[in-house]
Amino acid sequence: xxxxxxxxxxxxxxxxxxxxxxxxxxxxxxxxxxxxxxxxxxxxxxxxxxxxxxxxxxxxxxxxxxxxxxxxxxxxxxxxxxxxxxxxxxxxxxxxxxxxxxxxxxxxxxxxxxxxxxxxxxxxxxxxxxxxxxxxxxxxxxxxxxxxxxxxxxxxxxxxxxxxxxxxxxxxxxxxxxxxxxxxxxxxxxxxxxxxxxxxxxxxxxxxxxxxxxxxxxxxxxxxxxxxxxxxxxxxxxxxxxxxxxxxxxxxxxxxxxxxxxxxxxxxxxxxxxxxxxxxxxxxxxxxx
Amino acid sequence: xxxxxxxxxxxxxxxxxxxxxxxxxxxxxxxxxxxxxxxxxxxxxxxxxxxxxxxxxxxxxxxxxxxxxxxxxxxxxxxxxxxxxxxxxxxxxxxxxxxxxxxxxxxxxxxxxxxxxxxxxxxxxxxxxxxxxxxxxxxxxxxxxxxxxxxxxxxxxxxxxxxxxxxxxxxxxxxxxxxxxxxxxxxxxxxxxxxxxxxxxxxxxxxxxxxxxxxxxxxxxxxxxxxxxxxxxxxxxxx
Amino acid sequence: xxxxxxxxxxxxxxxxxxxxxxxxxxxxxxxxxxxxxxxxxxxxxxxxxxxxxxxxxxxxxxxxxxxxxxxxxxxxxxxxxxxxxxxxxxxxxxxxxxxxxxxxxxxxxxxxxxxxxxxxxxxxxxxxxxxxxxxxxxxxxxxxxxxxxxxxxxxxxxxxxxxxxxxxxxxxxxxxxxxxxxxxxxxxxxxxxxxxxxxxxxxxxxxxxxxxxxxxxxxxxxxxxxxxxxxxxxxxxxxxxxxxxxxxxxxxxxxxxxxxxxxxxxxxxxxxxxxxxxxxxxxxxxxxxxxxxxxxxxxxxxxxxxxxxxxxxxxxxxxxxxxxxxxxxxxxxxxxxxxxxxxxxxxxxxxxxxxxxxxxxxxxxxxxxxxxxxxxxxxxxxxxxxxxxxxxxxxxxxxxxxxxxxxxxxxxxxxxxxxx
Numbered sequence: 001x002x003x004x005x006x007x008x009x010x011x012x013x014x015x016x017x018x019x020x021x022x023x024x025x026x027x028x029x030x031x032x033x034x035x036x037x038x039x040x041x042x043x044x045x046x047x048x049x050x051x052x053x054x055x056x057x058x059x060x061x062x063x064x065x066x067x068x069x070x071x072x073x074x075x076x077x078x079x080x081x082x083x084x085x086x087x088x089x090x091x092x093x094x095x096x097x098x099x100x101x102x103x104x105x106x107x108x109x110x111x112x113x114x115x116x117x118x119x120x121x122x123x124x125x126x127x128x129x130x131x132x133x134x135x136x137x138x139x140x141x142x143x144x145x146x147x148x149x150x151x152x153x154x155x156x157x158x159x160x161x162x163x164x165x166x167x168x169x170x171x172x173x174x175x176x177x178x179x180x181x182x183x184x185x186x187x188x189x190x191x192x193x194x195x196x197x198x199x200x201x202x203x204x205x206x207x208x209x210x211x212x213x214x215x216x217x218x219x220x221x222x223x224x225x226x227x228x229x230x231x232x233x234x235x236x237x238x239x240x241x242x243x244x245x246x247x248x249x250x251x252x253x254x255x256x257x258x259x260x261x262x263x264x265x266x267x268x269x270x271x272x273x274x275x276x277x278x279x280x281x282x283x284x285x286x287x288x289x
Numbered sequence: 290x291x292x293x294x295x296x297x298x299x300x301x302x303x304x305x306x307x308x309x310x311x312x313x314x315x316x317x318x319x320x321x322x323x324x325x326x327x328x329x330x331x332x333x334x335x336x337x338x339x340x341x342x343x344x345x346x347x348x349x350x351x352x353x354x355x356x357x358x359x360x361x362x363x364x365x366x367x368x369x370x371x372x373x374x375x376x377x378x379x380x381x382x383x384x385x386x387x388x389x390x391x392x393x394x395x396x397x398x399x400x401x402x403x404x405x406x407x408x409x410x411x412x413x414x415x416x417x418x419x420x421x422x423x424x425x426x427x428x429x430x431x432x433x434x435x436x437x438x439x440x441x442x443x444x445x446x447x448x449x450x451x452x453x454x455x456x457x458x459x460x461x462x463x464x465x466x467x468x469x470x471x472x473x474x475x476x477x478x479x480x481x482x483x484x485x486x487x488x489x490x491x492x493x494x495x496x497x498x499x500x501x502x503x504x505x506x507x508x509x510x511x512x513x514x515x516x517x518x519x520x521x522x523x524x525x526x527x528x
Numbered sequence: 529x530x531x532x533x534x535x536x537x538x539x540x541x542x543x544x545x546x547x548x549x550x551x552x553x554x555x556x557x558x559x560x561x562x563x564x565x566x567x568x569x570x571x572x573x574x575x576x577x578x579x580x581x582x583x584x585x586x587x588x589x590x591x592x593x594x595x596x597x598x599x600x601x602x603x604x605x606x607x608x609x610x611x612x613x614x615x616x617x618x619x620x621x622x623x624x625x626x627x628x629x630x631x632x633x634x635x636x637x638x639x640x641x642x643x644x645x646x647x648x649x650x651x652x653x654x655x656x657x658x659x660x661x662x663x664x665x666x667x668x669x670x671x672x673x674x675x676x677x678x679x680x681x682x683x684x685x686x687x688x689x690x691x692x693x694x695x696x697x698x699x700x701x702x703x704x705x706x707x708x709x710x711x712x713x714x715x716x717x718x719x720x721x722x723x724x725x726x727x728x729x730x731x732x733x734x735x736x737x738x739x740x741x742x743x744x745x746x747x748x749x750x751x752x753x754x755x756x757x758x759x760x761x762x763x764x765x766x767x768x769x770x771x772x773x774x775x776x777x778x779x780x781x782x783x784x785x786x787x788x789x790x791x792x793x794x795x796x797x798x799x800x801x802x803x804x805x806x807x808x809x810x811x812x813x814x815x816x817x818x819x820x821x822x823x824x825x826x827x828x829x830x831x832x833x834x835x836x837x838x839x840x841x842x843x844x845x846x847x848x849x850x851x852x853x854x855x856x857x858x859x860x861x862x863x864x865x866x867x868x869x870x871x872x873x874x875x876x877x878x879x880x881x882x883x884x885x886x887x888x889x890x891x892x893x894x895x896x897x898x899x900x901x902x903x904x905x906x907x908x909x910x911x912x913x914x915x916x917x918x919x920x921x922x923x924x925x926x927x928x929x930x931x932x933x934x935x936x937x938x939x940x941x942x943x944x945x946x947x948x
Binding site: 174 | 337389
Binding site for chain 3: 003006007010014117118119120122125127133134135136209210211212215218219221222246249250253254257258259261262
């Protein structure tokens with residue numbers, strides 16, 4: 001029994017990290033109608049940046065975020081300006097192509113610099129006991145960090161003028177323009193914010209498992225599934241979707257078999273989508289323009 | 290005060306506006322009518338900055354504002370209320386209206402305006418904490434008007450305000466348009482429901498196929514035999 | 529052969545790799561043509577082969593060709609085969625099974641190849657071998673050892689490498705060779721669900737069960753799994769004395785970390801991949817202390833003390849640059865193809881396919897290759913006896929500990945010492 005509880009707890013701890021990695025994806029879709037397939041690569045890029053800072057400058061992982069997040073923020077602005085702003089028609093479909101290209105470029109670049117070898121971030125090796133099982137401290141630390149970022153994001157979205165403008169843009173882009181919101185600026189900032197959060201997620205990801213440039217591929221499919229479940233554009237959806245995904249996967253893999261983890265999850269996802277095609281927290285009406 | 294000179298504009302390949310010349314006099318209610326695809330709504334979009342004209346000029350109080358982004362047009366005192374539902378459905382009514390003052394830096398001014406607007410549109414106060422998406426179509430339209438007035442604009446552009454409303458609600462909406470005008474504002478309105486629109490307006494503009502066919506006092510347009518037959522004859526909906 | 533494709537990057541850079549492969553083909557072709565051969569009076573021996581210079585397998589296809597080239601260049605520099613120069617005729621199959629058939633038909637009919645070498649992968653070798661059989665040619669190959677290759681029952685095909693499935697055979701032999709009193713009683717298995725690792729684990733499990741080692745946990749998980757904690761915990765829970773994992777390096781590292789955190793120390797901990805990856809492995813597990821006593825099954829590395837392996841290291845680095853570690857095992861596998869052919873030709877003084885085939889398939893004839901000594905198994909349809917070796921981390925070094933002919937006295941550390 002305690003084993004099952006432990007599996008659930010591990011699912012929750014990992015789910016927090018996935019929520020952090022996925023929140024940028026959902027925000028970007030909400031604001032820009034762009035499916036950012038490069039989110040996985042941005043996460044891995046962030047992980048590699050943390051890796052470089054930790055292994056060359058011996059910089060604390062959390063302090064390293066003070067460098068990696070602004071850097072990816074700027075990169076996000078550049079990507080938005082260079083590629084996405086130019087998409088005027090058929091944004092969703094074209095954005096997949098464009099961001100896929102960006103993703104391949106990032107992955108290829110990382111492969112050239114670091115080679116296709118696995119690395120891990122230097123994480124403290126202490127453990128704490130949870131339902132009788134030793135659990136790495138780092139899992140808890142990065143989970144708390146993910147919670148802090150998500151809480152910060154919540155405050156940004158719901159307690160600031162920028163957040164109100166962002167939400168307005170999500171809910172009705174034209175109306176947002178008509179009240180004087182510069183939606184292009186909001187788009188750039190949102191994409192950049194998503195990239196910066198991806199870098200934080202990358203640090204959390206890399207501190208709890210080893211990764212290589214190709215890790216982005218497995219990651220993006222999981223992140224997209226989380227967003228589909230939670231509902232495109234919904235921050236709460238990303239959180240609940242990530243927790244559900246990881247908890248279900250871990251429980252099934254403990255109770256039945258790891259092979260069935262994703263199967264059970266996808267079966268559940270299909271059932272949910274039959275009842276709520278917009279996902280758990282998605283808003284179909286919200287996207288009318 | 291607001292003038293369009295030879296405006297050509299469109300989406301993608303073709304031109305929807307093919308050289309529009311139009312003058313809107315200060316302090317009037319002007320109503321644009323015409324068949325579907327005549328370019329009525331496009332005129333509003335060009336003025337508000339949602340669409341850049343390909344050729345021609347938009348002049349406001351003598352200043353060339355053509356191609357300005359919406360935020361800049363708003364700062365000059367021109368506000369558009371979009372066609373259909375344009376509230377932010379997940380936000381409360383009050384949040385919506387307050388966002389109308391998004392471009393104002395002075396927070397206390399926003400609160401003052403909010404109070405004024407609530408005076409004018411009591412529904413904003415009554416349903417302040419309801420989600421905007423839960424209001425009926427007519428109520429939403431009034432909240433949209435309220436949101437538009439947060440900037441105390443000189444010109445209000447209304448894109449088919451009566452669309453999808455029942456006759457009773459429509460009357461309330463047109464009363465509100467007169468209220469807005471009574472405060473000295475210029476109103477430029479596009480109406481599919483031509484008879485109601487012209488009844489509320491001083492001047493009528495008939496558009497067809499991307500150009501202005503006729504500009505005349507509203508009652509003249511209403512009485513115009515040819516126009517009546519074309520756009521008003523079938524439109525004997527109660528007004 | 530590549531056990532598991534590395535997703536993503538290979539595909540992303542496939543086009544570049546293909547370009548590089550074609551470039552090296554052109555450059556290499558020139559090098560072979562220029563090689564000095566003493567007995568220029570006799571016509572050269574043409575060996576035909578097709579490889580995946582473009583398409584899905586282009587990275588491996590390039591390595592496949594490198595091994596053949598290194599062998600041919602070496603042989604030509606030392607008098608050729610039976611005094612005749614060896615010329616490789618290489619066609620590109622674009623990783624495509626139907627193109628492979630066309631290629632081998634052209635090699636035989638149009639280019640009049642005397643002998644044939646195999647293409648890359650378990651997918652492409654069977655069609656190539658079918659063409660060879662039809663024309664009475666044998667096909668020696670090194671990069672296709674999946675069960676489906678031998679299931680063709682094609683007596684004209686010879687794989688010089690260890691069949692994929694046999695990766696854990698030496699490991700199972702070692703465990704079952706322990707005296708009954710010392711032998712562990714329980715084992716846990718976990719493997720990716722894929723056509724390479726799963727059959728290895730299953731065969732190993734069968735062998736251990738036959739020797740009375742009970743299976744207390746058996747887990748198969750999908751390819752895209754990235755969160756391994758639950759899988760590792762199930763093994764911890766089973767308290768198995770032996771743990772065998774069909775793995776990649778990230779999985780192996782996650783297992784090691786979880787086991788250590790849970791204070792679970794199996795007597796034997798073995799992976800099919802991961803701990804063989806030197807500095808990369810030390811980085812992901814956090815240093816040499818963490819990996820003491822951990823085993824990994826290896827069919828070839830540049831450090832193996834086998835016939836001409838040091839020579840291959842030298843040929844590779846002097847031809848292609850880099851370090852021996854940068855050499856793909858694909859290269860060693862196709863180099864072995866040349867070694868087997870050369871030894872058969874020299875023993876029979878013939879390049880006649882029928883003569884050579886009869887010689888090679890005789891299980892009493894042992895060939896020395898960089899992968900170790902091999903002979904062909906009677907009724908094995910081309911399966912060789914090529915072994916996989918047990919490597920074990922001992923005092924910060926990966927040491928070969930089994931079978932005894934390679935271990936040079938080094939003994940498996942058993943049971944595995946506790947975590948630091």
